[in-house]
Amino acid sequence: GAVVSQHPSWVICKSGTSVKIECRSLDFQATTMFWYRQFPKQSLMLMATSNEGSKATYEQGVEKDKFLINHASLTLSTLTVTSAHPEDSSFYICSAKTSRTSGSGEQFFGPGTRLTVL
Amino acid sequence: DAKTTQPPSMDCAEGRAANLPCNHSTISGNEYVYWYRQIHSQGPQYIIHGLKNNETNEMASLIITEDRKSSTLILPHATLRDTAVYYCIVRVAGGSNYKLTFGKGTLLTVNP
Numbered sequence: 001g002a003v004v005s006q007h008p009s010w011v012i013c014k015s016g017t018s019v020k021i022e023c024r025s026l027d028f029q030a031t032t033m034f035w036y037r038q039f040p041k042q043s044l045m046l047m048a049t050s051n052e053g054s055k056a057t058y059e060q061g062v063e064k065d066k067f068l069i070n071h072a073s074l075t076l077s078t079l080t081v082t083s084a085h086p087e088d089s090s091f092y093i094c095s096a097k098t099s100r101t102s103g104s105g106e107q108f109f110g111p112g113t114r115l116t117v118l
Numbered sequence: 119d120a121k122t123t124q125p126p127s128m129d130c131a132e133g134r135a136a137n138l139p140c141n142h143s144t145i146s147g148n149e150y151v152y153w154y155r156q157i158h159s160q161g162p163q164y165i166i167h168g169l170k171n172n173e174t175n176e177m178a179s180l181i182i183t184e185d186r187k188s189s190t191l192i193l194p195h196a197t198l199r200d201t202a203v204y205y206c207i208v209r210v211a212g213g214s215n216y217k218l219t220f221g222k223g224t225l226l227t228v229n230p
Contacts, residue, residue, distance in 0.1 A: 004161075032216060043205075044162065044220040093161045097216050106152070107218060109161035 003027055004096050006110035013084055014118055021079045021113045023094030029074035030096035034107065035067075038091040050077045084117040091115075122206045127225040130200075136193040138224050140206030143187040149210050151182060152218065153191045155202040155226075162205065162220075165191065196228045 003026040013019050023033055031052050036044040048058045048069050056069035068080040077096075081088055091114055095107040123141040130136040142151065153165040166173055166180045168189075173180045179192040193200055205223040209216070 002164075006161075034217070036220075043222050044156075046217055046219070049217065091159070095161075095218075106164050106167060107216065108164055109154075112159070112161045114159075 002098055002108040004030075004094065004108050004110040006092075006094055006113050008113060009111060010114040010116075012116045012118065015085050016083055018080055018082045019084055019115060021081075021092055021094075021115075023077045023079070023096070023110050025075045025096040025098075025108075028096070028098050030077075030098065031074060032097040033071060033077040034095045034097070035069060035077075035079050036093045036095070038093060038112075044093060047079075081115065084115070086117045089115055089117045122208060122221055124204075124206055124221065124224045126222065127227070129227050129229060130193075130196045132198060132228055132230050133195055136196040136200065136226055136228070138191040138193075138204050138206075138226060139188065140191070141188045142206070142208045145186050145208050146210070149208045151180065151186075151189050152207045152209060153178070153180065154205045154207065154218075154220075155200075156205070156223070157199075157202040165204075196226075198228050198230060200226065201228045202226060 005024045007022045033050045035047045038044045046059050047062045048056045050056045050069045050071040052071045058064045071077040091112050093112040095109040097107050150167050152167040154162040156162045166178050168180045182189045203223040203225050207218050
């Protein structure tokens with residue numbers, strides 16, 4: 001149980017285009033999903049917290065107009081990188097919170113999406 | 119959330135126990151200790167978590183000191199597939215904020 005998928009697993013796009021990444025919780029409902037970014041040899045950095053049916057909460061320094069997040073259902077959140085540039089090339093990872101364990105609510109992570117902007 | 123300190127790297131022989139330490143001297147009474155690991159180019163994988171009692175599951179054991187200022191993740195019989203970066207994270211339980219703040223973790227290399 002507690003499987004999270006991401007699509008696509010990798011994407012290459014031209015500079016200036018937009019890319020959408022999907023994150024799905026396959027066997028549970030996730031009221032909260034998180035989006036992280038990881039540059040080579042660095043740790044995961046939280047970009048935003050996404051709650052179903054409401055606006056995402058962005059971390060300081062993350063441009064909300066560039067990284068559009070939609071959490072339309074309890075099993076799907078999407079991250080759209082708008083007008084992508086080479087510096088946006090990174091490993092994007094989502095996670096989903098399950099409330100099945102009382103008091104702790106551990107998160108489960110997707111496999112990540114490798115974005116390369118040419 | 120409290121900050122954690124982990125060694126940057128560790129080595130372990132295949133088949134032996136891997137003991138990964140974590141210091142969290144400023145942990146608060148309502149903060150859990152979580153362990154995740156990340157195999158290269160994959161998303162992090164949840165391993166185990168605990169509040170104050172020792173915990174064990176099919177993957178690992180978590181030993182938390184009585185004063186809760188440090189903990190040790192134990193992989194009882196390490197395999198080559200356990201080579202990964204291991205992250206120790208402390209986080210407030212409950213409430214509406216379930217953010218996980220990742221540090222640099224420990225790169226565990228299991229050698230044949």
